[in-house]
Amino acid sequence: MTSHSSTVEPIVWTGHSLRLLDQRLLPHEVVYVECKTAEAVADAIRTMIVRGAPAIGVCAAFGIALAAGDTHDRDSTDRNVHEAASLLGGTRPTAINLAWAIDRMLRVAAATTGPLHATMVREAESMFREDIAANRRIGRFGAELLGDDTTILTHCNAGALATAGYGTALGVVRATREAGKRIAIFAGETRPYLQGARLTAWELQQDGFDVTLITDNMSGHFFARETFDAVIVGADRIAANGDTANKIGTYTLAVLAHAHDVPFYIAAPLSTIDLQCPNGAAIPIEERSGSEVTETLGWDRDGQQHRVRVAPDGIAVRHPAFDVTPARLITAIITDAGVLRAPYATSIAEAFSRSGSAD
Amino acid sequence: MTSHSSTVEPIVWTGHSLRLLDQRLLPHEVVYVECKTAEAVADAIRTMIVRGAPAIGVCAAFGIALAAGDTHDRDSTDRNVHEAASLLGGTRPTAINLAWAIDRMLRVAAATTGPLHATMVREAESMFREDIAANRRIGRFGAELLGDDTTILTHCNAGALATAGYGTALGVVRATREAGKRIAIFAGETRPYLQGARLTAWELQQDGFDVTLITDNMSGHFFARETFDAVIVGADRIAANGDTANKIGTYTLAVLAHAHDVPFYIAAPLSTIDLQCPNGAAIPIEERSGSEVTETLGWDRDGQQHRVRVAPDGIAVRHPAFDVTPARLITAIITDAGVLRAPYATSIAEAFSRSGSAD
Numbered sequence: 107m108t109s110h111s112s113t114v115e116p117i118v119w120t121g122h123s124l125r126l127l128d129q130r131l132l133p134h135e136v137v138y139v140e141c142k143t144a145e146a147v148a149d150a151i152r153t154m155i156v157r158g159a160p161a162i163g164v165c166a167a168f169g170i171a172l173a174a175g176d177t178h179d180r181d182s183t184d185r186n187v188h189e190a191a192s193l194l195g196g197t198r199p200t201a202i203n204l205a206w207a208i209d210r211m212l213r214v215a216a217a218t219t220g221p222l223h224a225t226m227v228r229e230a231e232s233m234f235r236e237d238i239a240a241n242r243r244i245g246r247f248g249a250e251l252l253g254d255d256t257t258i259l260t261h262c263n264a265g266a267l268a269t270a271g272y273g274t275a276l277g278v279v280r281a282t283r284e285a286g287k288r289i290a291i292f293a294g295e296t297r298p299y300l301q302g303a304r305l306t307a308w309e310l311q312q313d314g315f316d317v318t319l320i321t322d323n324m325s326g327h328f329f330a331r332e333t334f335d336a337v338i339v340g341a342d343r344i345a346a347n348g349d350t351a352n353k354i355g356t357y358t359l360a361v362l363a364h365a366h367d368v369p370f371y372i373a374a375p376l377s378t379i380d381l382q383c384p385n386g387a388a389i390p391i392e393e394r395s396g397s398e399v400t401e402t403l404g405w406d407r408d409g410q411q412h413r414v415r416v417a418p419d420g421i422a423v424r425h426p427a428f429d430v431t432p433a434r435l436i437t438a439i440i441t442d443a444g445v446l447r448a449p450y451a452t453s454i455a456e457a458f459s460r461s462g463s464a465d
Numbered sequence: 466m467t468s469h470s471s472t473v474e475p476i477v478w479t480g481h482s483l484r485l486l487d488q489r490l491l492p493h494e495v496v497y498v499e500c501k502t503a504e505a506v507a508d509a510i511r512t513m514i515v516r517g518a519p520a521i522g523v524c525a526a527f528g529i530a531l532a533a534g535d536t537h538d539r540d541s542t543d544r545n546v547h548e549a550a551s552l553l554g555g556t557r558p559t560a561i562n563l564a565w566a567i568d569r570m571l572r573v574a575a576a577t578t579g580p581l582h583a584t585m586v587r588e589a590e591s592m593f594r595e596d597i598a599a600n601r602r603i604g605r606f607g608a609e610l611l612g613d614d615t616t617i618l619t620h621c622n623a624g625a626l627a628t629a630g631y632g633t634a635l636g637v638v639r640a641t642r643e644a645g646k647r648i649a650i651f652a653g654e655t656r657p658y659l660q661g662a663r664l665t666a667w668e669l670q671q672d673g674f675d676v677t678l679i680t681d682n683m684s685g686h687f688f689a690r691e692t693f694d695a696v697i698v699g700a701d702r703i704a705a706n707g708d709t710a711n712k713i714g715t716y717t718l719a720v721l722a723h724a725h726d727v728p729f730y731i732a733a734p735l736s737t738i739d740l741q742c743p744n745g746a747a748i749p750i751e752e753r754s755g756s757e758v759t760e761t762l763g764w765d766r767d768g769q770q771h772r773v774r775v776a777p778d779g780i781a782v783r784h785p786a787f788d789v790t791p792a793r794l795i796t797a798i799i800t801d802a803g804v805l806r807a808p809y810a811t812s813i814a815e816a817f818s819r820s821g822s823a824d
Contacts, residue, residue, distance in 0.1 A: 133777035292783075295758070295776070297656060297680035303759070303776040311777055318781045321656040321758055322682035323620075323714025327788040330716060355682025357689060358717060361724050399654070399680055400662070402761050404773025412771040414763025417654070417662040418492035418670050422677045424651075429686040 112266035112273070112280065113312045116156065117164060119231065122175075124168045126156045129267060133308035134405045144173040144190035151197040151204075154299070158268020159342045159378055160237050163203030166194040167230035170211045174226040183222045187215055199390045200351055200428045202343040202380040207233060234270045240375040240442035241272035245281025248338065248373055248440040252282050256335045257290040259325060262353035263305035264340025264373060274373040275338040276309065278440060283315070290316040292334065294325055296353060298399045298425065322355050329366040337363045338440075341374040348433030348450025349386030350374075354426055360435040369437040376441050376461060379454055386430035396423030471625035471632070471639065472671045475515065476523060478590065481534075483527045485515045488626060492667035493764045503532040503549035510556040510563075513658070517627020518701045518737055519596050522562030525553040526589035529570045533585040542581045546574055558749045559710055559787045561702040561739040566592060593629045599734040599801035600631035604640025607697065607732055607799040611641050615694045616649040618684060621712035622664035623699025623732060633732040634697040635668065637799060642674070649675040651693065653684055655712060657758045657784065681714050688725040696722045697799075700733040707792030707809025708745030709733075713785055719794040728796040735800050735820060738813055745789035755782030 118125040124141045130153070131137050139155050141147045147169030149155075151162050173190030174183050191208045198204060211229060218225045252258070258279070262268075265276030273280060282289045291310055296302035303319055310317040320328065328334060337359050343351045350356075350372050363370040383389060400417040417423075439446040439454075443461045446453040477484040483500045489512070490496050498514050500506045506528030508514075510521050532549030533542050550567045557563060570588060577584045611617070617638070621627075624635030631639060641648045650669055655661035662678055669676040679687065687693060696718050702710045709715075709731050722729040742748060759776040776782075798805040798813075802820045805812040 134774070294682070295656070297654070297682060300775050307780045308777045311780060316781075318783055319758060319776055320783050321713070322680070323653070323656060323717055324783065324785060324788075326717030326720060327713060327785050328783075330788070354680070354686060358682055358685030358721060361685060362717060362720055365720050365724065399678060402763060402773065402775060404761060404771075404775045406771050406773055412763075412765050412773050414761065414765055414771050414773055415493070416659050416761060416763045417678055418667045421666045421670060422675075424677055424679050424683065424687075426683060426686055429683075429689070 112271055114266040114309050115271060116161060116267045117234065117270055119168055119234065124165065124172065126150050126165065128155045129157060129305060130154060130403070132304050134409070142172065144169040144193060147172065148193045148197050151194070158263060159201035159203040159340065160269040160274065160375060161267070162198060162201055163207035163377065164230070164234050164237055164270050166204050167207045167211050167233045169194050170208065171226040171230040175223045178221065180220070180222065184215065187212070187222065198392060200342045200392045203377050206377045237270035237375070238272050241269055241274060241277040242281070243442040244274055244373050244375065244440050245272065245277035247445050248278030248371065249281040249285045249287065251371065251438070251440070251445065252287060252289065252336060255288045256282065257292065257333060259292045259294065259334045259337045259359065260306060261294045261302060261339045261355055261359055262296045263301040263309065265306055265309045267305050267309055268340060274340045274375070276306070278338055278373050279315065292318050292320055292328065294320060294322045294355065296355060297322055301353070325359060326362055329362045329368065334368050336369045336371060338371045338373055341372050341378045342428055343383065343389050344372065344374060344379040344439065345383040345385045345389060346381050346451060346454060347385045348436060348439065348448065348454065350431045350436060351386065351389045351391065351428045352431065354429050357429040357431045360431040364435050370435060371438055371440055372436055373440040376443055376457060381458065386432060389430060392427045394425045394427045396425055399423045399425050471630055473625040473668050474630060475520060475626045476593065476629055478527055478593065483524065483531065485509050485524065486626070487514045488516060488664060489513060489762070491663050493768070493770070501531065503528040503552060506531065507552045507556050510553070517622060518560035518562040518699065519628040519633065519734060520626070521557060521560055522566035522736065523589070523593050523596055523629050525563050526566045526570050526592045528553050529567065530585040530589040534582040537580065539579070539581065543574065546571070546581065546585070557751060559701045559751045562736050565736045596629035596734070597631050600628055600633060600636040601640070602801040603633055603732050603734065603799050604631065604636035606804050607637030607730065608640040608644045608646070610730065610797070610799070610804065611646065611648065612694060614647045615641065616651065616692060618651045618653065618693045618696045618718065619665060620653045620661060620698045620714055620718055621655045622660040622668065624665055624668045626664050626668055627699060633699045633734070635665070637697055637732050638674065651677050651679055651687065653679060653681045653714065655714060656681055660712070684718055685721055688721045688727065693727050695728045695730060697730045697732055700731050700737045701787055702742065702748050703731065703733060703738040703798065704742040704744045704748060705740050705810060705813060706744045707795060707798065707807065707813065709790045709795060710745065710748045710750065710787045711790065713788050716788040716790045719790040723794050729794060730797055730799055731795055732799040735802055735816060740817065745791060748789055750788070751786045753784045753786045755784055758782045758784050
């Protein structure tokens with residue numbers, strides 16, 4: 107398969123199962139979970155063993171490939187594939203790559219006569235390779251936007267861990283270094299799930315980047331001190347007008363970037379754009395359990411894992427897992443089909459017609 | 466002593482020692498630490514057993530009173546008092562109330578002939594009562610600014626726990642309810658030290674308020690959804706031009722409030738205003754240990770306390786404990802001498818001359 111240019115391999119297809127790096131245990135333990143069924147893949151997505159919009163799209167494709175291998179009878183296989191598609195499609199509501207990947211697998215299935223298993227596996231493998239190739243193009247386009255010595259702020263994890271293996275926002279970071287430029291990264295820790303502290307800090311540290319961890323509420327202070335040359339984040343769903351849903355906290359960074367005249371970039375493949383979705387108000391926002399806010403998973407000095415409570419019992423909690431950044435706050439969307447700028451309705455439509463993938 | 470109108474008593478003077486509610490163990494355990502010496506009080510401030518600008522000012526005053534009780538010889542007492550003042554003054558750099566309280570104790574000491582101990586105790590007790598009275602005035606002035614059915618956002622803990630017992634920002638909350646109005650509070654958890662989750666959520670829950678906990682990075686989302694009628698926070702130091710240092714994350718909320726046309730209020734006594742400090746750039750910002758970012762203290766389901774790590778070993782961390790909100794983003798400063806508005810250089814000077822306390 108395609109080289110990752112990252113030491114991190116979040117998704118490994120063994121030929122008969124999907125091995126997923128358990129991101130809940132990072133950065134403390136590097137443990138893979140083996141999924142042999144679509145149900146196991148769905149569980150892995152729901153419980154956030156794997157997360158990140160492009161990554162869960164690719165995993166759902168492999169989940170359908172696994173479902174297609176259960177029987178040799180084509181009718182049963184079709185039923186299994188559709189059941190798996192329905193199950194996988196219901197795991198996370200916000201990321202559009204999930205629906206995109208499932209839809210693509212079902213269309214290939216519908217166009218295939220005879221045994222389906224090998225075709226489904228090949229299609230999922232293609233999607234895996236295409237995701238890394240798309241990330242590399244995003245990286246090259248993004249690197250051209252940055253200067254020779256740049257400090258960026260990122261949020262959540264839009265890295266190798268969120269994709270098949272190179273990253274969208276962190277793909278831009280990798281490509282910038284590959285282009286011979288100096289880049290430093292501030293990673294917001296990304297409460298409540300701490301993807302920034304646990305995943306981005308770890309992933310960038312693994313690959314020797316200059317990364318500094320801050321809590322999310324420190325970003326304003328560093329904007330005021332002119333620390334950042336740009337903000338680069340990923341996306342879970344981009345509406346046809348450019349409004350972008352991404353991890354909770356992204357919108358705050360966009361407002362801060364705008365107030366400080368710092369470019370705010372979204373890095374995402376075209377598969378994250380939902381042409382059926384006219385604007386941000388139409389994007390469903392997943393509300394997750396309050397216990398993810400009141401409890402934190404971590405490790406003590408002896409390496410023992412504990413889930414600790416940090417708020418009083420019985421406290422009311424809100425936990426929207428994503429927010430929507432309006433297009434007017436986005437300097438550019440860095441896609442695998444080039445850098446898109448406002449007016450996004452036009453530039454997005456043009457990018458799809460150029461790439462011939464307005465599906 | 467004055468009634469608290471809060472079930473929470475963070476600071477109790479026993480007549481010969483200072484009993485401090487150990488805020489590091491909240492909300493899980495209600496434990497008091499008894500301080501019999503100025504050194505013990507200094508340790509309690511440094512290790513954040515007690516925190517909050519007005520509270521540490523009052524504690525420092527009692528610390529000096531304790532130092533004044535060690536000997537009966539006036540020369541030795543003066544030496545002890547000055548040593549205690551120096552020790553206590555060095556515990557936290559940002560909160561100006563600390564310097565204000567110590568300065569007041571030293572001036573009273575200098576003006577006193579003969580035995581000092583009883584005078585120092587009386588002065589500290591006065592400061593305790595005056596702090597609660599000032600909080601109550603802040604509360605009444607603030608309540609007049611709010612409607613009959615209000616939802617506010619607050620940050621960190623500017624409550625009973627941060628003062629002698631009623632609160633500044635949360636004093637406004639209490640007074641609003643006492644005025645017969647309905648008030649709901651969103652509390653930002655306030656990473657890294659979680660004063661919002663551990664202290665504000667608990668304190669408001671104890672007194673039966675409608676409080677909802679969110680992570681700091683969710684505030685933008687709720688601003689966009691028009692959830693908040695106002696933001697009310699405390700202050701650690703206010704410069705003569707109105708620029709305000711407060712807990713890290715405050716500046717971000719001020720930018721968000723401005724972008725969404727929501728009033729942004731500072732609630733603080735005049736003792737938090739530093740007339741010697743011309744503007745925010747002159748306020749020293751305490752940088753605390755990175756381990757407070759990478760490690761979190763909490764409790765498991767069995768009530769066992771654990772300090773858990775949530776970031777990779779060896780990661781670089783920044784931890785400014787405060788940030789500065791420029792006066793132009795502050796709708797009003799609610800003080801014990803009335804509601805001050807821009808231009809703050811003028812309104813602050815007038816408030817001091819009205820109160821006769823331009824010391």
